[in-house]
Each structure stands twice: as structure tokens, then as C-alpha cells.
Amino acid sequence: MNNIQEKIWSHDWFISLIIGIILFIMAQLNLLQPIEQALYDAHIRWFNRAAGDKVAVIAIDERSLAQLGDWPWSRTTLAQLIDLLSPQAQVIGTTLPFNHFQTERGLVYFDELVKFYTHSKLLNPLPKQLEQLNTFFKKLSELRTRQSNKQFIKDIDEFYRNSLFPHELADTLTTFEDKLQAIRIDLESDQQLATSFKAAGQVVLGMPFTLAQTNYEEPGPDLPNYITQYRLKNIRDQFEQYNLTPQPPTAINASSPLAIFSENTTGIGYFNAEQLTNPRQIPLVIKYNQAYFPSLPLLLAAKSLHLDNNQIEISLGKGIRLEKLTVKTEPSLQIRPFFYRHTPPPDSFVDVLTGRVPIQKYQGKIVLLGITVRHYTPFHSTPIGEIPSILVLAHTLRSLLNQDFFTIPQWATGLQISLLLLVTANVGLLLPHLRRRQALIMGLGLMGVLYLLYFSLLNQGLLVQLMHGILLVPCGYLALQIKQGIIAYQDAFRSHPDAVESNRLLGLAFQGQGQLDMAFEKFRLCPPDNAIMGLLYNLALDYERKRQWRRASAVYRYMLNHIPHFRDIEQRLERLNRLRKPRLSRGAINDWLSPEDNNDKPILGRYQIEKLLGKGAMGTVYLGKDSKLNRLVAIKTLPLSQEFEAEGLQEATIRFFREAAAAGRLKHPNIVSIYDAGEEQDLAFISMEFFKGGNLVPYTQSDNLLAIPAVVKIGVYIAEALDYAHSQGVVHRDIKPANIMYNPATDQIKMTDFGIARITDSNKTKTGIILGTPSYMSPEQLAGKSLDGRTDLFSLGVMLYQLLTGILPFQADSMATLMFKIANEPHPDIISIRPDIPPCLKQVVDIALQKNAQDRYQNGAQLAQALRDCGNLNED
Secondary structure (H helix, E strand, C coil), X not given: CHHHHHHHHCCHHHHHHHHHHHHHHHHHCCCCHHHHHHHHHHHHHHCCCCCCCCEEEEEECHHHHHHHCCCCCCHHHHHHHHHHHCCXXXXXXXXXXXXXXXXXXXXXXXXXXHHHHHHXXXXXXXXXXXHHHHHHHHHHHHHHHHCCCHHHHHHHHHHHHHCCCCCCHHHHHHHHHHHHHHHHHHHCHHHHHHHHHHHHCCEEEEECEEECCCCCCCCCCCCCHHHHCCCECCEEECCCCCCCCCCCCEEEEECCCXXXXXXXXXXXXXXXXXXXXXXXXXXXXXXXXXXXXXXXXXXXXXXXXXXXXXXXXXXXXXXXXXXXXXECCCCCCEEECCCCCCCCCCEEXXXXXXXXXXXXXXXXXXXXXXXCCXXXXXXXXXXXXXXXXXXXXXXXXXXXXXXXCEECCCCHHHHHHHHHHHHHHHHHHHHHHCCHXXXXXXXXXXXXXXXXXXXXXXXXXXXXXXXXXXXXXXXXXXXXXXXXXXXXXXXXXXXXXXXXXXXXXXXXXXXXXXXXXXXXXXXXXXXXXXXXXXXXXXHHXXXXXXXXXXXXXXXXXXXXXXXXXXXXXXXXXXXHHHHCCCCCCHHHXXXXXXXXXXXXXXXXXXXXXXXXXXXXXXXXEEEEEECCCCEEXXXXXXXXXXXXXXXXXXXXXXXXXXXHHHHHCCCCXXXXXXXXXXXXXXXXXXXXXXXXXXECHHHHXXXXXXCHHHXXXXXXXXXXXXXXXXXXXXXXXXXXXXXXXXXXXXCEEEECCCCHHHHXXXXXXXXXXXXXXXXXXXXXXXXXXXXXXXXXHHHHHHHHHHHHHCCCXXXXXXXXXXXXXXXXXXXXXXXXXXXXXXXXXXXXXXXXXXXXXXXXXXXXXXXXXXXXXXXXXXCC
16 A cells, blocks of 8 residues: 555656645635736736726815815715705715714804793893893804804894894894794704705715624624615525525624615615725625625616616626626625726815816716725725725726626636646646756746636636646646656665765664654665664654654554564554544543653653643643753643644644744743744644743632732733733733733732734634633724734733723623624723722723724833823832
8 A cells, every 4th residue: 555655656647736736725715815816906907998987986185175174074065065966966976974963063052042042031121121132142242253154143143233123023033033943954964964865866875884704693783774775675596495595795783874864865885995805806785684785886886777776686696687787796796896097087075066177077977975085084905006995986886887897707616627637737747758948838838828818718807716727837847846856866865875874873863862753854765674674663662652643653654665574563553543543632632641551751842741730721731841951841732633624734833833933032021931832743832931820810809809009010010011022023912811920929920822812813713713702802803903012902901900890891691792892882980890999090991991992002111101100100
């Protein structure tokens, strides 16, 4: 069997096939996505298409803000533009938020005026009336100085001074009340904008839905009826009986526009600029609480064709139909829009409002209104550069109307496999038999053919990832050249007597130093005679002593391949096969590290296991002894084979050592020092400083709280350690009492598990599991956003709150509710739970627990100084 395996591995076609399969898997896992995206972007930049003039954009730009004031403006200003556009534009779409009321300052002053007028006693004798009217004139004068819209006040003033008071007092007051009512109507900006929406008749609003990052679906909050009326109803499920139809992206939350606006528009579509992480792939339909809602570009396209929501036909897993316009989407009802290089520039809001841009320009067009100032809206990376969200919407809408978008056809995978086999056969069977120059020319020609095929399909609107086939040509050719070089080198090296003796001596030296893998490599370079077999037999026994069953089995198999009946290797290999398991469970790990019957203490790397110290959610900690430096260490083990599937194990191992190296760079008195990292039996381990003491978990109980000064001092130590770690580019991501070691006798603090949280982060989030304790996570960490050191400061704020009160600031019965509270609800006032907490300490905790990272302390040094100032801990 082993001879057959060696013969297979020696064939060029097998090496080419293995490389092709690896590249194909990498393509399916999107590991080649950066190269594919570069080709995709290059195609869009090289091949221009006509954008058409159906879509126009009006931008709230820098010049508009300079002339009309900072954003947000009064909605009266927006209403003026809508009134101008409504006779001309076919459809008006906007991404501006309308989920909160807007109260004009003038309306507040106006209500004071009305209150005064209502409570005055105008029916009293005339002198009192005159006295009250004089007071009223004084209020008018005061209102004139505070109210920006002075024309209304001037009209009232002139009316009263020209009236025939007191002879016609009744008629005068009646007219005055009518004018007050007119002023109030003009000051209610929300009502004005809603009236403009209704009068326009074709206004469509964008509504932010929060899309789920995983396949885990949990029902979101119910939407009001004025939103659910806009859901899609014409849904066709081609596999409804078996529930096999691919579904569009699922949303877990939504931010609804106010009813006053929603009820006066003709449609509401999904658009979330903050979550538009990939503008090259836009969903046209989303799913929320078993209902389907259109995206904003799809709804605008439908409205431009005079269709309502009921006339949008959705075929799940297939596409969308807008009467005569058929949109062939991907199975998840997404498209990849074309980004046009030459499009009309957006018109400035202020130019349209003041008439510098003629309003007739928008006759019969779809008009999009949005912000293009970077400070107020996200910019997104596209093939034509970074552009704001409103322009991404414009390009998507143009792509829909022009049918210029890209989709992945259902036969894409079949074409990829066919090309993979074709290129594999070419590289593995043909190229090795050609001369080097001929092979190079043929390889370049094959790559050129694949490039032409890729771009030809793109011109037809079909996206088929061919990068794995293109890369197979140079990678396969290079691998075969390396293989030939290695074989030639090994043959020459093994035949030289001096080289044989050198490898034998080097192998013995490595074995004596405990570097068994290096010893095996050297012994394999020697001729497999009885003398070398004896050395390999002893090497396999060393592997067995270190409980490295797989490596011992590899040595025995190598020996069987050359001398099948050497000593008792067949029996030993059979015994090892019974001991080996595909993956280690937690129980197997404990058995593996437990002493044998002869009381020999197990060895992990170069460390001798002394005893078990404790178990945690991510691994087990042992007390070990460094055989080289003769010191006690704490060894934390992480069973990578249990935490990760087989296909992600190698990547996780690489990430483990990378994160361990980053944590090992940290040298701080309040951070546990990392000494070493290694791996055995798919069991990764980190050796670190042994600290006498326990963690802070016992001191989070309400009946065992530390004194306030002690908590403040602990907070200072942790904040300073975090400040140092963040300056070194390391974010902890899992600050909680269990990861803070504390020795009350020496008043020492040590932080542990730097970098460990990130190691399993990608694997956990793929399955919808939140790593660590969600109660201590920041809002941005729960949302899956990019993190910096401020997330650790939020977690520290949660921990300080718990150490001071004995309870967590955010508690809930379910994960979804807990996440919602952390992201949206304020924490309970800490003084209401523990009245003896100083106000300054309450302020420190409140700032640390701000939802927005910009509102928190920006670094650990600021938080540490705030705690010192509160606890009078400043050093002389």
C-alpha cells in the first residue's frame, strides 16, 4: 500500500491535480477574492458603457452646507426642493433619514406667545386690556430678536398698529388668531415636508435594515403597519414544498421612518449606507420576519415603470420581473452593478433651490437626493474609486434600468471544474514532456486564453471565477520544476558518503536536543540500511514517550516501506493506530496529559506537566516546569482540533502562533509574560508567567465586593496595561473578571489571555456563536465592526460597574435582547444601586460605557488619569 502511495505522489499529473484542487477550494472559500476583484475592477475601468440620462442626482454637498448652514437643515428647506421637483420629476428617491421628529426653535417661542395670549384676560376693562397688549408688544419685540423667520412677526406687528383698536377689538383679535394659526402651520417643518411628499405623489424613502452577519436567524421587533404595507406580496417559491429555495439576505433589525412621512410616500425600500460593506454586490430583496421587502433601487426602478409593490414579481432563487423588464439575479436575489466611468456630475442642492440649475432639467427623470459630504455619509470603495452611498445607489439603479449588471450563472461551477481538469491535464501530462522554453510559451498561451474567456463572459454580464485555473498554470509548472530539482538533489546527496555521515550525526544531535522532527528529516536523507533503521526505531520510541502518536506512526510506516519486518514495528504500529483518534476531545486531552502507571510525568513540548491548575471556556491551564531554565510556568492549552473543523485547522494554527507572538511582545508589570508557544497532537499551548493568585470573579458577588479604593486602583492598573498594549497594536477583545488575576496579599494585578480571543474569533462567528462573555462586549464588537482599543475600555467599564455593584450593567433573558440593550439602552444609574459611590467615579464609568466609541475615553491613559483624579491616586 505504501509503495502504491509513493508511486502516486511521484507522478507529475497527481501533483498538478492536487494543486488544482487546492486552488479550486481556495476559490470557493473566496481566498482568491482579492485577485478576482482586481480583474473585475479592471474590466469595468477598461470597458466603458453608456449610463443614460434617466437618473439624476441632487447632492447636499460642501457648497450647499456653506450657504444653507450645517446639517441637519430644517425640513422646510427640503420641502421647498420637493415642491420644485414634483411637477417635473417622474420619481423622487432619497436616502436621508426620517426616523425622528424635528422641532424648530421658532416653534418653541411661538408656543410661549400663544400661551401668553390664551391666558390673558382681554374681556376685562379697557385699561387692563391696554396693559396686557403692551406686554404682548414687548413679547413680540423679544420674539423678533430670537426668531429667524422675522417676516411673520413683522406682519403681526403692522396689523396691530394699523388696526382700529379698541373700537374694532373683536374683529382684530379674530384676524390675529387666524394669523397665529397660519404661522404655526409654517413653523411645523415635519408637517410641511409630509405635505410636500403627498403632493409630489412619487416619493420613495430609503429605510435602514440591519442584515444578519451569519445564518443564525432570530425574529426582529415587529414593524408598524404603515411599514408592512410596503412589503412584497407577489412571491413565487419554486421549491416551497421542500424548503430548498435559496433565500435573500435576512435582516435582524430595522429603523422605521416616522408615520407622518411613511404614510405620505408611495414606497419604502431597503438601503443601509452604514452596512454597505461590498458595493459590488447589492441585494434587491431582503427578508425580515418571514416578509420580503424591496431594496431602494428595485423600488425606484419599479416606480419609474409605473408599477406598485404588488406588480413586482419575485421568483425566489431565480430572479425578478417588472412587467416587460426581467432581472436575472443570483439565487440570493442579488446583482453586481456596473459602475459607469462617465456619468453626469451631481447637481448641488443650493443651485437647484436658487434656480441656478433649471428645474426643467429633471423633466421625466428619476431624481435621487442624498448627502455627498464625507463627514456625514460613508464612502465606499468601487471599481471607479471611492464614492458616497447616494452615488452607489445611482449606479445600481442605472445598471438595473440598462440591464448592465453581472450575475453568476448556475453553470459556473461546472465550467470551473471542466477548465480545472483541462488545465490540470495540460500542466501534468503535456508541459513536463516539453522543453523549458516550449513549456513556458504554451503556459503563457493557455493563461491568455483563460483571460480572454473571463473577459468575454463579463461582456455578456456573466461572472465566472477563473482565477484558480489561471493560477494553476504557473503554480503547477513551478511545483514540477521544484520537484525535479529536489529529486536531483536528493539523488546526488544520498550517494555521497560524507553527506550520509553528516546527516546521521546531525540527526543524532537534533534527537539529543529534543528536536525530533528535525532528526527525522536528517535520518530520511540517509540510505535505509539496518544501522539507520535502528536510529529511526529509537526516534519512534522518543515520539511515543512524548505521546506524539501520529509522528511515531509516521516513522514506523517509513521503516515498513523499506524493511517490513524490522523488529516489532508492525505490532507497535498496530497499537498506535488503536491509540490514535481523529480529533482530541476534552476528556482525551486530560487522559493524554495524565501520568502513566509508572508515575512518569507527561511532557508537553519541553515542559513537564506537574498538575492541573484550572479549566476555562477556551482551554485548560496546567502547572509546568521548564526543563531548560528550571522554572515553574503556567501552560494554557487550546484544543484547536476541537475548536476548528479540519478545513480551517491549518489557518487557525497559523493564526494561533501569530497572535501568541504578538502577545509575547508585551512587557508590562500588569500583563502576564508569554514565554513560548507550541503544538502537539493538534493541541496548541502557550507557556506563560506563573502568577500566584486567583481571578476577580469572586469579587463580583454582592456579598464579597472589594472596597471602592481597591476597585479604583485595579481599574488604574488595567487601564495603564491596556494603554500600553494598544500602543503596541494589540487589542485584548475579552476583558472580563475571569481574565484578570489578583493577589490580595501583594495587591498585584496581572492581565491574561491577550490575543487568545482573536484566535477562534473567525471560526466562532461563522457558526453564529459569540466568543467569550457577551455581557462585557462593546456595541461595535457585537455588530462585527472593525475594533480598536476603545472596545477594551468599554469592557473595562462593564467590569468596574460589576466590581462596584455586584451586578452587570446589561442583563437579559436572551442573547438577542442582551445585544439590543448593549447597543441601544442606557445602563442603570450606578448610584441608584450603590449610593456611596462618589459622583466622579460614576462619571468615569458612564463615559467608559458610552455606546459611541468617539464619546468614550480614547485611550487607556485618559481612563487611568480619570480614575486617579477620582481616587486621589496621583503619584508625587
